[in-house]
Amino acid sequence: MKKPPVFTGGEYLLSLPQTKLNIMLKEAAATNHQKISFEDLKREVLADYRMAVASREASLIGRKEVLTGKAKFGIFGDGKELAQIAAAKYMQPGDIRSGYYRDQTLMFATGMSDIEKFFSQLYANPDVQEEPSTGGRMMNGHYGTRWIDENGDWKDLTKAPQSSSDISPTAGQMVRALGMAYASKLYRNVPELKNGFEKFTRNGDEVIFCTIGDASTSEGLFWETINAAGVLRVPLAVFVWDDGYGISVPRRYQTTKNSISQALSGMQWDEETGGVHIETIKGWDYADLMSRIQKGIARIRETHVPTIFHIQEVTQPQGHSTSGSHERYKSKDRLQFEKEMDCIVKMREFIVSNEIADEDTLTQLEEGAKQEAREAKQRAWEKFITPIRAQVQQAATLCNQIVMQGHPSGQDIAAMVQKLTAIKEPIRKDVMQTLYRVIALCRDTNNEATRALRNFYTALQEENNHKFSAFQQSESAYNALKVQEVKPVFTEATLNGYEILNQYFDQLFAANPAVFAFGEDVGKIGDVNQGFAGLQEKYGELRISDTGIREATIVGQGLGMALRGLRPIAEIQYLDYLLYGLQPLSDDVATLQYRTAGGQKCPLIIRTRGHRLEGIWHSGSPMGMILNSIRGMYLCVPRDMVQAAGMYNTLLQSDEPAIVIECLNGYRLKERVPSNLSEFTVPLGIPEVIAEGSDITIVSYGSTLRVIQEAIDNYLAPAGISCEVVDVRTLLPFDLNQVILESLKKTSRVIFIDEDVPGGATAYMYQQVIEIQGGYRYLDATPRTLSAKAHRPAYATDGDYFSKPNAEQIADAVFEVVSE
Numbered sequence: 001m002k003k004p005p006v007f008t009g010g011e012y013l014l015s016l017p018q019t020k021l022n023i024m025l026k027e028a029a030a031t032n033h034q035k036i037s038f039e040d041l042k043r044e045v046l047a048d049y050r051m052a053v054a055s056r057e058a059s060l061i062g063r064k065e066v067l068t069g070k071a072k073f074g075i076f077g078d079g080k081e082l083a084q085i086a087a088a089k090y091m092q093p094g095d096i097r098s099g100y101y102r103d104q105t106l107m108f109a110t111g112m113s114d115i116e117k118f119f120s121q122l123y124a125n126p127d128v129q130e131e132p133s134t135g136g137r138m139m140n141g142h143y144g145t146r147w148i149d150e151n152g153d154w155k156d157l158t159k160a161p162q163s164s165s166d167i168s169p170t171a172g173q174m175v176r177a178l179g180m181a182y183a184s185k186l187y188r189n190v191p192e193l194k195n196g197f198e199k200f201t202r203n204g205d206e207v208i209f210c211t212i213g214d215a216s217t218s219e220g221l222f223w224e225t226i227n228a229a230g231v232l233r234v235p236l237a238v239f240v241w242d243d244g245y246g247i248s249v250p251r252r253y254q255t256t257k258n259s260i261s262q263a264l265s266g267m268q269w270d271e272e273t274g275g276v277h278i279e280t281i282k283g284w285d286y287a288d289l290m291s292r293i294q295k296g297i298a299r300i301r302e303t304h305v306p307t308i309f310h311i312q313e314v315t316q317p318q319g320h321s322t323s324g325s326h327e328r329y330k331s332k333d334r335l336q337f338e339k340e341m342d343c344i345v346k347m348r349e350f351i352v353s354n355e356i357a358d359e360d361t362l363t364q365l366e367e368g369a370k371q372e373a374r375e376a377k378q379r380a381w382e383k384f385i386t387p388i389r390a391q392v393q394q395a396a397t398l399c400n401q402i403v404m405q406g407h408p409s410g411q412d413i414a415a416m417v418q419k420l421t422a423i424k425e426p427i428r429k430d431v432m433q434t435l436y437r438v439i440a441l442c443r444d445t446n447n448e449a450t451r452a453l454r455n456f457y458t459a460l461q462e463e464n465n466h467k468f469s470a471f472q473q474s475e476s477a478y479n480a481l482k483v484q485e486v487k488p489v490f491t492e493a494t495l496n497g498y499e500i501l502n503q504y505f506d507q508l509f510a511a512n513p514a515v516f517a518f519g520e521d522v523g524k525i526g527d528v529n530q531g532f533a534g535l536q537e538k539y540g541e542l543r544i545s546d547t548g549i550r551e552a553t554i555v556g557q558g559l560g561m562a563l564r565g566l567r568p569i570a571e572i573q574y575l576d577y578l579l580y581g582l583q584p585l586s587d588d589v590a591t592l593q594y595r596t597a598g599g600q601k602c603p604l605i606i607r608t609r610g611h612r613l614e615g616i617w618h619s620g621s622p623m624g625m626i627l628n629s630i631r632g633m634y635l636c637v638p639r640d641m642v643q644a645a646g647m648y649n650t651l652l653q654s655d656e657p658a659i660v661i662e663c664l665n666g667y668r669l670k671e672r673v674p675s676n677l678s679e680f681t682v683p684l685g686i687p688e689v690i691a692e693g694s695d696i697t698i699v700s701y702g703s704t705l706r707v708i709q710e711a712i713d714n715y716l717a718p719a720g721i722s723c724e725v726v727d728v729r730t731l732l733p734f735d736l737n738q739v740i741l742e743s744l745k746k747t748s749r750v751i752f753i754d755e756d757v758p759g760g761a762t763a764y765m766y767q768q769v770i771e772i773q774g775g776y777r778y779l780d781a782t783p784r785t786l787s788a789k790a791h792r793p794a795y796a797t798d799g800d801y802f803s804k805p806n807a808e809q810i811a812d813a814v815f816e817v818v819s820e
């Protein structure tokens with residue numbers, strides 16, 4: 001028998017005709033530095049083809065599952081298979097994906113997911129064993145691997161390729177990708193990180209694989225990320241899957257020059273000025289994809305220079321999603337083009353023309369791949385439906401027992417049971433609604449059967465509550481509320497607020513190598529209020545660094561670092577500018593633990609400063625906006641810098657994300673310095689009564705507390721009104737031990753004061769105390785709120801005086817409540 005040829009990148013290869021396959025073979029042989037037989041290579045090509053076909057079949061079946069009602073919505077990666085198989089091939093253990101809903105093939109080909117799990121997600125299986133990406137919480141196509149164990153500890157992320165957790169807002173994955181790539185840079189270049197971070201890195205070799213659709217590159221986050229990646233020089237590979245449309249809107253309405261690579265061309269790398277590499281590759285060209293992506297990724301790994309892979313002529317055989325058909329907006333020509341240039345069709349032609357396999361072999365292989373997809377789907381369905389069927393069964397049995405005991409509504413109950421058991425594809429809601437209806441009919445019956453039914457209902461409620469609502473916060477020992485309180489030990493010495501923070505950060509950076517601070521003007525001058533003054537010189541440019549003016553990617557930078565085991569303090573220069581960074585905080589950071597059902601965490605600290613100073617964009621206090629958009633994070637509103645330091649200490653001992661808003665007008669106020677500055681902790685969710693009194697409880701936080709004190713000193717105390725002042729300290733969580741309620745019991749009157757708009761955070765505090773704590777029971781007067789005006793605060797001292805609650809207004813409001 002003729003022996004198959006063995007390649008070493010040598011003579012034999014050079015003698016072959018220059019077909020693409022041969023070029024590819026040469027490259028594979030040369031770069032692997034090992035002998036590859038032609039048979040091996042054929043096997044690999046065919047395995048890739050099989051993977052593409054199986055993944056395509058999963059897309060086709062997936063759409064059917066939605067159209068027949070077994071799943072609610074479907075969005076698939078058909079048309080993108082080959083490019084993703086190529087990308088997957090060069091993704092190494094420790095590399096991380098930050099992508100979007102088209103990436104199923106990348107997930108399958110890297111082993112980060114499989115077709116069965118894909119269908120489990122399509123059915124919304126809430127069991128994380130079956131649907132590890134999100135535990136049924138996100139719609140299909142939203143991927144992620146599990147990074148922390150059941151104790152909340154990091155797993156070793158270097159053992160396999162990883163995926164960060166997807167979000168639906170298009171381009172949202174970009175800013176996180178930047179941060180994760182930046183972490184590689186830090187791991188490679190910061191000496192303090194050389195030991196102790198082995199679960200996250202091998203010398204910063206990890207490349208971040210970021211994927212995005214062509215239309216989503218229109219988002220500002222895309223441009224901000226690419227610019228920052230070029231500036232920071234981080235190992236980021238951005239793959240643009242260019243299928244020409246964003247749902248129905250064609251590329252010419254999306255992108256200047258109708259081409260993202262052309263639009264980006266000014267950023268093209270050169271040795272002198274830097275930049276990013278830009279590659280254009282056709283999404284159907286197997287050989288080119290393999291060789292160019294291989295070289296590109298190797299270059300990123302070595303040089304840390306980012307690369308944009310513009311993958312062109314990609315198709316979308318089934319249209320955007322199950323919500324519509326693409327015949328509505330694609331021309332006949334385009335539809336024809338998509339058929340002809342379908343990457344699987346093209347790969348098949350490639351295989352046949354290069355005599356890698358014949359028609360029969362391919363047909364057989366295709367049938368096997370499709371069968372595999374069908375079987376995986378069936379297994380996923382069984383695993384999804386079996387526990388629900390068991391609930392239906394048990395509900396029916398318990399209800400029937402009530403019927404058998406001769407309940408007066410027996411007939412109705414029997415009919416309900418019949419209706420439930422007749423549902424072909426029941427869901428948990430069907431079970432719970434039926435149980436509730438039967439329980440309602442049995443309201444006046446209390447026997448063993450009705451008790452059993454109620455118990456079953458309660459148990460299911462608990463189970464469902466856990467399945468659908470757990471992990472809003474960390475459920476591990478690292479939850480910030482579990483941090484032990486250590487009280488500050490105050491000395492007689494006083495310092496300006498900013499000097500206290502400066503001392504604090506100095507101690508922190510000396511003690512904890514994982515902590516990094518960065519933001520606008522944070523590096524060289526040590527932030528606009530000198531909290532980090534002199535510390536860059538001491539700890540180096542990477543520990544404390546300046547960034548461009550780019551709040552969204554400052555948040556993303558921190559998020560990505562926190563995902564990779566670091567403890568970033570990302571600074572937003574002024575609270576008013578948090579809005580630019582709020583999207584990643586709200587959509588990504590705040591939802592991470594929840595949307596991964598406890599599979600990932602990002603202990604990011606956002607440091608910012610706000611409330612009073614001067615003018616519209618330097619004295620905002622949009623607390624209602626923030627607290628309603630970041631549930632899942634902590635929101636700390638320290639009244640002074642010692643409190644702020646204690647909160648940083650608490651947060652750094654936990655694994656949860658938070659925003660800390662320092663008082664902009666507090667940096668030059670004198671404070672007493674604690675001797676245990678780097679050890680004491682401020683417990684989150686525990687207000688502090690900062691002045692005791694008996695006539696009224698004044699609830700507030702931050703800078704407003706000083707205005708309240710002014711009102712007390714000048715008007716209220718002289719009038720004999722005894723005020724109890726409560727500093728809530730954190731808005732999220734809010735007064736966990738009901739300190740405010742205890743105060744109300746004493747004073748029977750309450751006013752909530754802050755600098756937000758009317759109905760903002762004061763309305764939130766009001767609801768917490770009056771409704772949730774049941775404060776209304778102890779009141780002798782109408783509970784009040786006092787906030788700033790609805791407009792943004794006007795400039796200068798008069799502007800401040802007439803826009804925000806002032807001492808006279810506060811005194812007036814308190815007089816009114818007290819005299820009611």
Ligand SMILES: Cc1ncc(C[n+]2csc(CCOP(=O)(O)OP(=O)(O)O)c2C)c(N)n1
Binds near residue numbers: 102217245320
């Ligand atoms: C911020 C945001 N805006 C709008 C949407 C709705 N939406 C979902 S997908 C999509 C089109 C994305 O097109 P493209 O980036 O080209 O990716 P493709 O789906 O074609 O792969 C839109 C507008 C969204 N998810 N997020």
